[in-house]
Amino acid sequence: MNSLDTEVLRQAFDWLEAGHRVHLATVVKTWGSAPRQAGAMAAIRGDGRLVGSVSGGCIEDDLIVKAQAGELPTRPSLVNYGVTQDEAAKFGLPCGGSLTLVIEALDRFEWIASVVESTEAQQLVARLINLKTGQSTTAPARPGQKTELTGDSCQFVYGPHxxxxxxxxxxxxxxxxxxxxxxxxxxxxxxxxxxxxxxxxxxxxxxxxxxxxxxxxxxxxxxxxxxxxxxxxxxxxxxxxxxxxxxxxxxxxxxxxxxxxxxxxxxxxxxxxxxxxxxxxxxxxxxxxxxxxxxxxxxxxxxxxxxxxxxxxxxxxxxxxxxxxx
Incomplete structure (x- = not known):
C-alpha cells in the first residue's frame, strides 16, 4: 500500500494519461479547528471523480460540483473556505475553522511521474510553484520542510516526514x-x-x-x-x-x-x-x-x-x- 501522497498523484497521472481534465487541490494554510492540515490534497477529475481529501466532507462536494460545471480555475489560484461563520456552517467546518487551498489545473504533468517515483522510494520531495506564472520546479527535500505559502510562491512537500x-x-x-x-x-x-x-x-x-x-x-x-x-x-x-x-x-x-x-x-x-x-x-x-x-x-x-x-x-x-x- 502506498502513502496517500503517492496514491493521489498516481491516480491524477493515470487520469491525465487517459485524456481527462484534472485539478489538484492542496491545503496550504489553516486557521482554528480546520479538519485537515497543510499538505492535505485531493485530485478532482472533470466529471467529478475525486481521490484524496482536503476537509473530509463538504468542501470536496463543492469542488466536485465546480469541476463538473467547468468552474475550477485554469491557473493556480488561492481559494478560501470557512472565512465567515456562514461559510463555516455551509462547508461543515468546525466552529472558527477555515482553510486556504491552492487549486491548479494539471495540464503539464511530467513532474508528477518524477514525484511518484521518488515517494515510492521513500524519498522526500519539494515542489515550488509560482502562483503568477504557474511554473514549478522540484528538488529533494529534508525532514522538517513543510507545505507553506510565501507571497506569490507556494512550496509543496511530498513523501514521508x-x-x-x-x-x-x-x-x-x-x-x-x-x-x-x-x-x-x-x-x-x-x-x-x-x-x-x-x-x-x-x-x-x-x-x-x-x-x-x-x-x-x-x-x-x-x-x-x-x-x-x-x-x-x-x-x-x-x-x-x-x-x-x-x-x-x-x-x-x-x-x-x-x-x-x-x-x-x-x-x-x-x-x-x-x-x-x-x-x-x-x-x-x-x-x-x-x-x-x-x-x-x-x-x-x-x-x-x-x-x-x-x-x-x-x-x-x-x-x-x-x-x-x-
Whole structure:
C-alpha cells in the first residue's frame, strides 16, 4: 500500500494519461479547528471523480460540483473556505475553522511521474510553484520542510516526514510496517535472523539485516525517528534499546508484558543508562486497547505513534507561534 501522497498523484497521472481534465487541490494554510492540515490534497477529475481529501466532507462536494460545471480555475489560484461563520456552517467546518487551498489545473504533468517515483522510494520531495506564472520546479527535500505559502510562491512537500525503525520481522512487525507506511512514515525493518527475512517482500519498506544497535546508529536516528523493538528476543531488542534510548528518537518502545518490561528496565540499568533515559521507554508498547493478535498489536502501536507524533507537531506549532509573537 502506498502513502496517500503517492496514491493521489498516481491516480491524477493515470487520469491525465487517459485524456481527462484534472485539478489538484492542496491545503496550504489553516486557521482554528480546520479538519485537515497543510499538505492535505485531493485530485478532482472533470466529471467529478475525486481521490484524496482536503476537509473530509463538504468542501470536496463543492469542488466536485465546480469541476463538473467547468468552474475550477485554469491557473493556480488561492481559494478560501470557512472565512465567515456562514461559510463555516455551509462547508461543515468546525466552529472558527477555515482553510486556504491552492487549486491548479494539471495540464503539464511530467513532474508528477518524477514525484511518484521518488515517494515510492521513500524519498522526500519539494515542489515550488509560482502562483503568477504557474511554473514549478522540484528538488529533494529534508525532514522538517513543510507545505507553506510565501507571497506569490507556494512550496509543496511530498513523501514521508517521519521515520520508523522496527526491530524484528515477525507477523506483528510486518503488520506494523504496512500500517506505518500508510501513515506517511519511512519504514525500515531490521532483523539479522535469516529465517525471518528470507521471504521478506514488502513494497516500499526497507530491510536491514545488520545487528540492531549498529542499524540504530547507521540510519542516523534523529528527532523525527521512532524505534520499536518487537522480536521478543532480549538479545536483539535490548541491543537496539541501548542505543535508541540514548538517541534523539521521539519515540522508543518495546513489546512485552508488564513483568517483562520490569525485568528489561533492570537489565538496562546494568549498561549505565540513566533513569531519565530508561524512563523514555514505552513499554508495554502501544495504546492499551485490549489487543491480542499481531494485527491488533500493530494497530495499538501505530495509534500510539500517531498520538505522540501529533503531540509533538502541536507543540512545535505553538512554539513557532510564540516565537513570532515575541
Amino acid at each position: 517521519w521515520r520508523l525503525l522496527i526491530i524484528g520481522a515477525n507477523q506483528t512487525a510486518l503488520a506494523l510496517a504496512e500500517i506505518a507506511h500508510m501513515l506517511e512514515f519511512q519504514v525500515v525493518v531490521c532483523d539479522p535472523r535469516e529465517e525471518f527475512t528470507a521471504d521478506f517482500n514488502l513494497q516500499g519498506i526497507a530491510l536491514e539485516r545488520g545487528m540492531p544497535d549498529d542499524v540504530v546508529l547507521s540510519i542516523r536516528t534523529d528527532s523525527r525517528t521512532a524505534i520499536v523493538a518487537l522480536t521478543h528476543d532480549p538479545k536483539l531488542d535490548d541491543m537496539a534499546l541501548l542505543e535508541a534510548l540514548k538517541s534523539s528518537a521521539f519515540y522508543v518502545g518495546a513489546l512485552g508484558s508488564v513483568r517483562n518490561q520490569s525485568s528489561r528496565r533492570e537489565r538496562l540499568k546494568l549498561f549505565e543508562l540513566t533513569d531519565a533515559e530508561i524512563n523514555r521507554l514505552h513499554g508495554p508498547v502501544g495504546l492499551q486497547i485490549g489487543s491480542r493478535t499481531p494485527a491488533e498489536i500493530a494497530v495499538a502501536v501505530a495509534a500510539e505513534l500517531v498520538q505522540v507524533r501529533r503531540t509533538l507537531e502541536d507543540e512545535r506549532v505553538q512554539l513557532k507561534g510564540a516565537d513570532q509573537e515575541a
